[in-house]
Amino acid sequence: MECTVSWTGGAGTRSPMGFVAETGSGHVLVMDGAPDAAKPENGGQNLAPRPMETVLAGTGGCTAYDVVLILKRGRHDVRGCTVKLTTERAEVDPKVFTRIHMHFTVTGKGIPSAAVERAVALSHDKYCSASIMLGKTAEITTGFDVVET
Numbered sequence: 001m002e003c004t005v006s007w008t009g010g011a012g013t014r015s016p017m018g019f020v021a022e023t024g025s026g027h028v029l030v031m032d033g034a035p036d037a038a039k040p041e042n043g044g045q046n047l048a049p050r051p052m053e054t055v056l057a058g059t060g061g062c063t064a065y066d067v068v069l070i071l072k073r074g075r076h077d078v079r080g081c082t083v084k085l086t087t088e089r090a091e092v093d094p095k096v097f098t099r100i101h102m103h104f105t106v107t108g109k110g111i112p113s114a115a116v117e118r119a120v121a122l123s124h125d126k127y128c129s130a131s132i133m134l135g136k137t138a139e140i141t142t143g144f145d146v147v148e149t
Contacts, residue, residue, distance in 0.1 A: 005031075015045035029054060052089075052097075059130040060085050060102070066123035067104060067116070076115055079149050080107035087138070097138040102131070104144040116144050 002024040009016040017033030031051050036043025044050075049057065064083045071078040081104065088099040102124075106116050120142050124131060131140055 009044075015047050016041050017044040018047065019051070052095075055130075055134075056085050056087060056097075056100075059100075059128070059134060062130040063102060063120075063123045063128040064104070066127045067106065067119045070119035070122055070127075071106070071108075071111065071115060074115055074119075076111045077109040078106060078111060079109070080147075081105070097134055100131075100134060100138045100140045102140065102142045104142070105147060106144060107147040107149045109149055111146055113144075113146050116146050120144055 003021050005019050005021045008018040008020050015032050019031045021029040021031065023029070030048040031054060032046060032048040033042075033044030034050060035046055060083045064081050067083075068078055068081050071081075083105075084103045086101045086103075087097045089095045090098050102120075104116065104120055124140065124142055134140065
């Protein structure tokens with residue numbers, strides 16, 4: 001796996017701290033920094049997600065993928081899955097995530113709570129490389145709801 005990240009914030013650009021990432025699979029992701037009122041040349045223009053937001057989004061995608069796949073392999077009628085991630089970060093640099101809570105909402109027909117609980121646990125403990133990696137610095141907790149459709 002590879003990714004190339006390039007700074008787009010040269011002179012005359014809209015955001016002095018903009019970046020574009022091109023993934024090995026040929027997809028593009030734009031990132032930007034937060035505005036800095038004290039030193040505008042060091043801040044972004046809020047034109048795209050922050051880099052740490054993309055780390056969080058990737059982690060959510062990784063674990064949701066696992067949960068859906070595990071439920072589908074169990075022949076459950078899963079029709080939707082969302083995961084809301086909330087975090088706390090360290091006060092000083094490096095401002096790593098120190099706590100992450102993942103709350104899953106799984107929709108479907110006749111899905112037992114135990115199946116969702118198992119899928120979330122398997123993702124958290126065994127399959128989601130992103131959350132397992134972040135678990136080295138952050139306390140990760142999970143919760144879920146099952147919604148009948």
